[in-house]
């Protein structure tokens with residue numbers, strides 16, 4: 001089956017069916033102009049980590065546009081440098097795209113469901129993964145673990 005409307009679930013049980021352009025437009029109405037510029041009109045970002053996540057709490061980052069849980073931070077991902085490692089909630093929730101548009105080859109990270117730009121991943125991170133996720137704070141909505149528990 002290669003039907004566009006076939007429901008796709010990730011291994012963690014989330015709906016990762018790509019959303020259509022109309023849904024994307026509707027969802028993007030809630031974004032600020034800056035968030036829209038980063039998430040929708042991707043490619044204007046310089047290859048540095050300025051203005052990105054500055055958060056040492058444990059919790060989950062979800063896509064600001066479609067609310068798919070994307071990354072978790074803190075706890076077992078502590079890098080030992082005081083800086084938490086963030087890692088995908090489920091590898092199927094993020095798409096990696098090789099981007100050579102700024103004269104250097106980088107790996108862009110996009111939301112697997114709505115195709116929004118999220119940030120980049122670099123191969124110079126600390127163990128155990130060796131990956132350094134450089135996510136744009138404007139693309140993600142953070143929920144701390146203690147808030148997840150208390151609102152359940």
Ligand SMILES: [Zn+2]
Pocket residue numbers: 063064065066067068111112113114115116
């Ligand atoms: Zn999304």
